[in-house]
Amino acid sequence: MxxxxxxxxxxxxxxxxxxxxxxxxxxxxxxxxxxxxxxxxxxxxxxxxxxxxxxxxxxxxxxxxxxxxxxxxxxxxxxxxxxxQVLAEVAARFHGHPERALVLLGVTGSKGKSTTAALLHHLLQGSGLRAALLSTVGWRFGEEEAPGVGHFTTPEAPEVYGFLARARDLGLTHAVLEVSSHALALKRVEGLGYRVGVFVNFYPDDHLDFHGTAEAYFRAKALLLERSEKRVVNRALLKALPPGPYLTFGEGGEVFATRLEETPRGLAFTLHTPWGEGRARLPLLGAYNLENALAAVGAGLLLGLPLEGLLEGLATFPGLPGRMEVVREEPFRVVIDFAHTGKSLEAALLTLRKTAEGRLLLVVGAAGERDVNRRTEIAKVAARLADLSFFTEEDHRTEPLEAILEAMAEAARKEGGRFVLVPDRREAIRKALEAARPGDTVLLAGKGHERTLERGSLALPWNEKEEALRALAELGL
Known part of the structure; x- marks a missing residue:
C-alpha cells in the first residue's frame, strides 16, 4: 500500500x-x-x-x-x-477493509463486557462457527489465544482493523468485539457496523473523569446500537433509548431466568426465551453473571443459533482468567478478580460471602491518576464487607502511593473496618495468605488478568495468579 x-x-x-x-x-x-x-x-x-x-x-x-x-x-x-476520523478511515483502507468480510458482534456496558463477549465467542464456536474475539483479557482466533495490545479495553483503530484483518486471513467468519465507551467516543471503532449489538448494563457514575457527565457516557455507549442491525439490551435501559426494535433481557424482558441457584461451582437457572426454555448451568461464581449469560444468549438467538446448542454452550464455558478465578480451594480458597471499583468489589465480596465457610480476607488497592472517589469507595466497601483487608498498590503510576493508601485508610477508619497497609503488592499477597486459616477465603482484587503493574513511569511485568501460587508454595501450601 x-x-x-x-x-x-x-x-x-x-x-x-x-x-x-x-x-x-x-x-x-x-x-x-x-x-x-x-x-x-x-x-x-x-x-x-x-x-x-x-x-x-x-x-x-x-x-x-x-x-x-x-x-x-x-x-x-x-x-x-x-x-x-482519518486514522480510522486510513486503517480500514490499509488493511483492505476486513470488516466487510466478517459478521461483527459488538458488546458494550459498564460491567460484564469481557465476560459477555467471551461467553458469546464460546457460544459461536460451540455452534460450529469460526469466530475471533477482541476483549480486555486478550484476543482469540478460533481457539487460538493471542495477547491483546496495550492497556485499553478496545485498542486504537490500526490495531482493531489489524485484528479483523488477521481474522479474515485465517478464514474466520465472525468476530466478537468488546467495545468500550472510550473506543466509541475516540473513534477507535469508527467505520464498523455490527450484525448484533449488545448493551449489557449501565452505571452512571463510571468514567466521568473522561466523559464529564452520565448523559455523555450513555450517549457514547448507545452509539454501538445505532451501528447495529439487531440489538440486545437490558430491559432496564429501554426508557433511556430511542424507540426501536430490541430484544430485551433481564427482569421484565423477553429473555429472562427463574429458579436461580448459586453454588460454590456456579449458577443454575431456568432460561426463558421467545424461542423456548430450558434448564441452564453456568460454571461462574456470582449471580451478576446471570445478566451476562442472558445477554450472550440473546445475541446468539438473534444470530439464528439453536437454543439447545446455547444451553450446552453455557454449561461448558471455561470462564475468564482473572475474573472470579479460583486459584486454590484447600486449605482455604484463593480467588483472583479484576474488581477495581467500589461497585464491582462489592459484587465480588457479596458473592464470595455466600459460599465462604470462614473469614473473608481481601488484598486490594486503587489506581493512581484516576477518579479520586474510586479509592475511597473501594476502601468503604472493603471495610464493610471484608473481615480483614490488606491495602496495597494497584497501578499508582506517577501519583504518590502513600497518598492513595492514606486516603483508603481514612475512609476505612470511618467505616470501622479492619485493615493493614502493605505498599508492596507481592508482600501484601503473601501476608494475606499467611494470615488465612482453613475455611477462609482470600480475594486478590484489582489486577485480575493484567500483565503489568504500573509504578511511576514503569510498567513492570506482573501475573497475579503466578504471584499467588508462588506465595502459596513458599508458605508450603
Whole structure:
C-alpha cells in the first residue's frame, strides 16, 4: 500500500510505500505513517500531544505525518480537522477493509463486557462457527489465544482493523468485539457496523473523569446500537433509548431466568426465551453473571443459533482468567478478580460471602491518576464487607502511593473496618495468605488478568495468579 493510495481522498501524495501506521512515536519504524494526534484531556493530568513528537517519528523513519495543526516537516504532511476520523478511515483502507468480510458482534456496558463477549465467542464456536474475539483479557482466533495490545479495553483503530484483518486471513467468519465507551467516543471503532449489538448494563457514575457527565457516557455507549442491525439490551435501559426494535433481557424482558441457584461451582437457572426454555448451568461464581449469560444468549438467538446448542454452550464455558478465578480451594480458597471499583468489589465480596465457610480476607488497592472517589469507595466497601483487608498498590503510576493508601485508610477508619497497609503488592499477597486459616477465603482484587503493574513511569511485568501460587508454595501450601 502506498501513501498515494492511503491518502487519496484527502489530497495528492507521492507513491511512497507505507509499511504500518502508528500514533506513538516510539512504535514508528522505517516506512510508517505517523498520526500526530492531541492527547485525551483528563482532570488529573496534562495530556501528551502527538504533534510534539512528529519530528521524532520522522527521525525514526516515518515517511509522512498526519496531524491537526500546522507543522513544518521534511516529509509529506497532511493537516486535517479530525485526525481520529482519518486514522480510522486510513486503517480500514490499509488493511483492505476486513470488516466487510466478517459478521461483527459488538458488546458494550459498564460491567460484564469481557465476560459477555467471551461467553458469546464460546457460544459461536460451540455452534460450529469460526469466530475471533477482541476483549480486555486478550484476543482469540478460533481457539487460538493471542495477547491483546496495550492497556485499553478496545485498542486504537490500526490495531482493531489489524485484528479483523488477521481474522479474515485465517478464514474466520465472525468476530466478537468488546467495545468500550472510550473506543466509541475516540473513534477507535469508527467505520464498523455490527450484525448484533449488545448493551449489557449501565452505571452512571463510571468514567466521568473522561466523559464529564452520565448523559455523555450513555450517549457514547448507545452509539454501538445505532451501528447495529439487531440489538440486545437490558430491559432496564429501554426508557433511556430511542424507540426501536430490541430484544430485551433481564427482569421484565423477553429473555429472562427463574429458579436461580448459586453454588460454590456456579449458577443454575431456568432460561426463558421467545424461542423456548430450558434448564441452564453456568460454571461462574456470582449471580451478576446471570445478566451476562442472558445477554450472550440473546445475541446468539438473534444470530439464528439453536437454543439447545446455547444451553450446552453455557454449561461448558471455561470462564475468564482473572475474573472470579479460583486459584486454590484447600486449605482455604484463593480467588483472583479484576474488581477495581467500589461497585464491582462489592459484587465480588457479596458473592464470595455466600459460599465462604470462614473469614473473608481481601488484598486490594486503587489506581493512581484516576477518579479520586474510586479509592475511597473501594476502601468503604472493603471495610464493610471484608473481615480483614490488606491495602496495597494497584497501578499508582506517577501519583504518590502513600497518598492513595492514606486516603483508603481514612475512609476505612470511618467505616470501622479492619485493615493493614502493605505498599508492596507481592508482600501484601503473601501476608494475606499467611494470615488465612482453613475455611477462609482470600480475594486478590484489582489486577485480575493484567500483565503489568504500573509504578511511576514503569510498567513492570506482573501475573497475579503466578504471584499467588508462588506465595502459596513458599508458605508450603
Amino acid at each position: 502506498t501513501l498515494k493510495d492511503l491518502l487519496a481522498p484527502y489530497g495528492s501524495f507521492p507513491a511512497l510505500p507505507v509499511r504500518g501506521l502508528a500514533l506513538d512515536s516510539r512504535r514508528v519504524e522505517p516506512g510508517f505513517l505517523f498520526f500526530a494526534l492531541p492527547g485525551v484531556p483528563l482532570p488529573h493530568r496534562k495530556p501528551l500531544d502527538g504533534h510534539d513528537f512528529a519530528l521524532e517519528a520522522v527521525q525514526r523513519g516515518a515517511v509522512a505525518v498526519v496531524g491537526e495543526r500546522p507543522l513544518a516537516l521534511p516529509v509529506p504532511y497532511l493537516q486535517v480537522e479530525d485526525g481520529r
